[in-house]
Amino acid sequence: MVVGQGPRGTTASASTTEAEPGSRLTAVSGAAEPTALQALRALGSGPRGLSEQEAERRLTRYGENVPPSLRPLSWPRRLVRGLKDPFTAVLLVLGLVSAAVASWGTAVVITVLVAVSCLLRAGGEMRADRAMAGLRDLVATTATVLRRPEDESGAGGAAPVARELPVDQLVPGDVVQLGAGDLVPADVRVMRGSGLRVREAAFTGESVAVKKYPVDAPHSPSQPEGAGAFDRPYLCFQGSSVVAGGGTAVVVATGSDTRLAAAHTGISARAAGSFDRLVHGVSWILVRFMLLTPPLVLMANAALRGQGLETLPFAVAVAVALTPEMLPVVVTTCLARGASLLARDHRAIVRRLPALHDLGAMDVLCLDKTGTLTQDRPLVGGSVDGMGREDPEVLQWAAVNAWWTLQLADLPVPDPLDEAILAAADEGELVTCEPVAALPFDPVRRLATAVVRTPGRLGTNTLIVKGSIEAVLERCVLPDAERQRLNARAASHAADGLRLLAVATVERPTGQRSYTPADERGLTFRGFVLLRDAVTDSAAAALCDLAERGVSVKVLTGDHPGTAARACRDLGFEPGEVLTAERLDALSEADLAAAVSRASVIARCTPEHKARVVSALRRAGHTTGFLGDGVNDLPALRAADVGIGPRDAVPVAREGADVVLAGREKDLTAIGHAITTGRYASGNIAAYLRVTLSSNLGNVIAMLTAGVLLPFLPMLPTQVLVQNLCFDAAQLAFAYDRPRPTVLRRPTTLNARDLLTFITRFGVLNALADLATFGLLTLAVYGPGGDDEAVFHTGWFTENMLTQALVMVLLHTGRRAAEHRGRNRALGPVGWAAALLAVIGVLLPLSPFGPPLGMTSLPQAYYAQLIAVLALYAVALTALVRREAEHV
Numbered sequence: 001m002v003v004g005q006g007p008r009g010t011t012a013s014a015s016t017t018e019a020e021p022g023s024r025l026t027a028v029s030g031a032a033e034p035t036a037l038q039a040l041r042a043l044g045s046g047p048r049g050l051s052e053q054e055a056e057r058r059l060t061r062y063g064e065n066v067p068p069s070l071r072p073l074s075w076p077r078r079l080v081r082g083l084k085d086p087f088t089a090v091l092l093v094l095g096l097v098s099a100a101v102a103s104w105g106t107a108v109v110i111t112v113l114v115a116v117s118c119l120l121r122a123g124g125e126m127r128a129d130r131a132m133a134g135l136r137d138l139v140a141t142t143a144t145v146l147r148r149p150e151d152e153s154g155a156g157g158a159a160p161v162a163r164e165l166p167v168d169q170l171v172p173g174d175v176v177q178l179g180a181g182d183l184v185p186a187d188v189r190v191m192r193g194s195g196l197r198v199r200e201a202a203f204t205g206e207s208v209a210v211k212k213y214p215v216d217a218p219h220s221p222s223q224p225e226g227a228g229a230f231d232r233p234y235l236c237f238q239g240s241s242v243v244a245g246g247g248t249a250v251v252v253a254t255g256s257d258t259r260l261a262a263a264h265t266g267i268s269a270r271a272a273g274s275f276d277r278l279v280h281g282v283s284w285i286l287v288r289f290m291l292l293t294p295p296l297v298l299m300a301n302a303a304l305r306g307q308g309l310e311t312l313p314f315a316v317a318v319a320v321a322l323t324p325e326m327l328p329v330v331v332t333t334c335l336a337r338g339a340s341l342l343a344r345d346h347r348a349i350v351r352r353l354p355a356l357h358d359l360g361a362m363d364v365l366c367l368d369k370t371g372t373l374t375q376d377r378p379l380v381g382g383s384v385d386g387m388g389r390e391d392p393e394v395l396q397w398a399a400v401n402a403w404w405t406l407q408l409a410d411l412p413v414p415d416p417l418d419e420a421i422l423a424a425a426d427e428g429e430l431v432t433c434e435p436v437a438a439l440p441f442d443p444v445r446r447l448a449t450a451v452v453r454t455p456g457r458l459g460t461n462t463l464i465v466k467g468s469i470e471a472v473l474e475r476c477v478l479p480d481a482e483r484q485r486l487n488a489r490a491a492s493h494a495a496d497g498l499r500l501l502a503v504a505t506v507e508r509p510t511g512q513r514s515y516t517p518a519d520e521r522g523l524t525f526r527g528f529v530l531l532r533d534a535v536t537d538s539a540a541a542a543l544c545d546l547a548e549r550g551v552s553v554k555v556l557t558g559d560h561p562g563t564a565a566r567a568c569r570d571l572g573f574e575p576g577e578v579l580t581a582e583r584l585d586a587l588s589e590a591d592l593a594a595a596v597s598r599a600s601v602i603a604r605c606t607p608e609h610k611a612r613v614v615s616a617l618r619r620a621g622h623t624t625g626f627l628g629d630g631v632n633d634l635p636a637l638r639a640a641d642v643g644i645g646p647r648d649a650v651p652v653a654r655e656g657a658d659v660v661l662a663g664r665e666k667d668l669t670a671i672g673h674a675i676t677t678g679r680y681a682s683g684n685i686a687a688y689l690r691v692t693l694s695s696n697l698g699n700v701i702a703m704l705t706a707g708v709l710l711p712f713l714p715m716l717p718t719q720v721l722v723q724n725l726c727f728d729a730a731q732l733a734f735a736y737d738r739p740r741p742t743v744l745r746r747p748t749t750l751n752a753r754d755l756l757t758f759i760t761r762f763g764v765l766n767a768l769a770d771l772a773t774f775g776l777l778t779l780a781v782y783g784p785g786g787d788d789e790a791v792f793h794t795g796w797f798t799e800n801m802l803t804q805a806l807v808m809v810l811l812h813t814g815r816r817a818a819e820h821r822g823r824n825r826a827l828g829p830v831g832w833a834a835a836l837l838a839v840i841g842v843l844l845p846l847s848p849f850g851p852p853l854g855m856t857s858l859p860q861a862y863y864a865q866l867i868a869v870l871a872l873y874a875v876a877l878t879a880l881v882r883r884e885a886e887h888v
């Protein structure tokens with residue numbers, strides 16, 4: 001029996017009761033596709049799902065339902081991945097070049113450097129991944145699955161029970177229920193559905209949700225022969241999200257057999273965030289420098305001294321000296337440490353490490369209103385007709401709509417507006433209506449419709465439509481003037497802070513078999529339901545806190561502009577002129593960016609509008625966050641540099657978020673803590689980059705200049721590399737340091753261009769100190785007629801280590817001290833690492849390791865002169881630091 005064709009287009013036949021995974025989706029072309037029942041049988045399952053025992057057996061056989069991209073990497077694979085890092089790749093090339101010219105010392109030191117940085121990086125990443133996996137488990141996503149408990153005979157014949165199961169425990173043949181806000185947990189075939197609409201943007205790039213429904217016998221007219229897997233309305237794929245409606249479906253493929261695994265993209269693929277851009281920018285600047293340095297050194301030596309390839313080891317060592325080998329380790333450690341502190345102290349879970357940096361850099365945070373600024377526990381305040389008179393019948397119509405749209409859904413999703421309406425209505429009367437069909441709420445239509453038999457009349461059905469004012473009024477048969485009057489009345493209620501739903505009805509003859517949104521027309525307006533929604537306790541404090549931290553807030557809501565403006569005012573947040581999303585549609589990309597940068601509140605947003613606004617803000621140069629909890633927030637969460645979701649967000653919003661606020665109560669002040677932690681991490685990363693790059697650049701300039709002026713190499717290649725290794729190791733302290741207070745007050749933006757200006761300025765100063773020492777050594781110690789190169793090399797090695805220690809202290813701890821104006825003199829991890837570096841710089845030449853490295857002891861007088869040079873350098877550096885701090 002042909003079972004079908006997998007998403008990757010493989011056909012397979014199954015003669016057993018259960019086919020192989022990956023072969024379960026129906027054929028795209030050719031042989032007849034199985035009917036729904038045949039597909040269930042081929043999977044060895046049934047409408048009542050699998051027994052617990054059978055599910056366990058399948059879990060052992062097929063493994064957990066985790067896409068390969070999320071599985072932990074083994075040690076060897078991690079090490080290999082470390083080698084792909086651009087710095088490591090350049091180092092390896094330099095190592096190979098050294099080996100090729102038989103410069104074994106340089107080649108060995110470079111190999112050690114690469115091995116140490118790969119090991120440290122793999123170890124750091126592994127620790128970070130373990131911590132992240134633990135954190136992710138705290139907010140794991142579940143699916144509603146039908147399983148049959150075993151009966152006494154152990155046959156699993158008992159009635160099925162619907163229960164929540166972690167998504168990774170699903171197996172082929174499981175029967176799952178889908179509801180709005182769910183993530184499709186595996187590749188599934190829909191068996192039953194009502195108004196089911198799924199967004200497959202992760203695969204197709206198409207942001208508009210597509211309809212999904214069961215097809216008993218494929219190749220029906222609605223399902224053209226030869227269509228691709230995504231055109232099959234009865235197939236839903238892991239990683240898609242349910243935006244409306246619900247259904248029951250059978251799992252046809254899990255784990256590595258899913259389309260998500262085959263596509264290697266999906267839910268984790270997203271546009272590069274601010275962090276990725278920074279790392280990419282910095283890496284490529286450095287890689288270019290590194291590749292350019294050896295040929296330059298070779299050419300200079302050839303031109304000035306007629307030397308050839310014998311200067312290659314030195315040229316290679318100079319390029320290596322420029323490399324921040326520890327960059328990946330320091331960055332990963334800073335972020336992982338921040339993420340675990342945030343989880344421990346403030347119960348905010350970072351699900352994607354770079355997002356922590358982006359939180360620190362975020363300067364605009366977009367929020368939805370409902371459920372974030374307001375409590376989303378509305379209370380009905382009354383219902384009125386078009387003339388503003390109290391009319392309980394309007395509420396009753398709305399309640400019948402709410403009741404049957406919920407009852408007819410496979411997996412009813414609690415909707416706060418519907419719950420409020422049902423709580424206020426007379427329940428006894430609801431069930432007396434006989435249901436026919438329902439079109440569940442979706443945030444694009446902004447409508448929900450229930451069809452019931454018209455009470456007391458045979459032969460007609462009544463469509464009860466409730467939804468946003470604009471969406472309902474435009475479907476009502478009304479003169480324009482009346483429509484305007486009703487809109488104005490609604491606006492005045494909204495300005496009082498009320499949320500409004502409009503209700504309308506229409507009668508249709510029975511006999512129509514199915515209903516679609518096209519039937520929501522020619523309506524008779526019935527009235528408004530008025531609801532009150534209190535603001536969240538912590539929202540006012542959180543908004544104030546965000547403003548103090550230099551983060552501007554924008555509210556993007558699907559609600560009425562009047563209601564949104566009033567909620568903002570109640571929170572002490574001046575909304576200014578409220579834009580409606582409709583107005584954005586007419587704007588060009590440039591005008592859109594300007595308009596959304598100015599506006600503080602944008603109302604009547606569809607999910608796509610929210611994403612468009614976020615993308616426009618990013619294009620305008622803002623690092624943009626989005627905080628939302630609903631199914632209408634998913635595209636924006638994914639479009640933002642950093643998506644934030646509260647713990648009680650619908651599963652798709654939680655899965656789409658990079659940071660989940662997992663505290664028990666909806667506490668928005670947790671965002672402030674998350675931002676602080678992000679700024680800590682990104683502040684430390686920025687300090688590390690500044691210190692290490694300006695110091696490396698200074699050394700390289702000095703070495704190149706000295707190399708040209710001296711008749712011998714200013715430092716031996718191995719000495720350059722040892723010094724580099726010590727300095728790099730000391731840099732790890734940045735992952736554990738406290739950044740300066742100004743870092744916490746403003747978004748920590750660091751772009752590659754600013755960084756380049758900074759490192760050039762400080763690098764040149766560093767080079768000047770090095771060259772002063774060079775003069776000192778030449779004139780005083782080595783002497784004009786001197787011939788002991790070892791003294792020169794040692795003197796310069798010690799000076800370099802001491803200036804690097806000074807740079808660490810003054811560019812980092814020193815900046816903090818400058819801001820503290822003398823307070824808080826504690827050394828901190830960076831201070832201690834710098835002290836250790838200085839001690840090594842002085843003692844290494846005197847130790848037993850000195851002679852093998854070509855070093856010797858220095859004359860006493862040199863130390864006194866060196867102190868003078870260092871003191872001058874410290875004064876100049878402090879002045880430059882002060883000047884820079886004043887400009888920040």
Ligand SMILES: Nc1ncnc2c1ncn2[C@@H]1O[C@H](COP(=O)(O)OP(=O)(O)OP(=O)(O)O)[C@@H](O)[C@H]1O
Pocket residue numbers: 368369370371415417418441443446447448466467468469500501556557558559560605630632
């Ligand atoms: N269950 C429902 N039935 C009918 N209409 C609804 C229902 N829920 C919401 N609406 C209408 O649709 C509008 C948009 O809803 P949506 O869920 O997109 O955003 P919201 O909850 O108002 O705001 P936010 O975007 O801030 O979360 C609501 O303002 C309301 O008028």
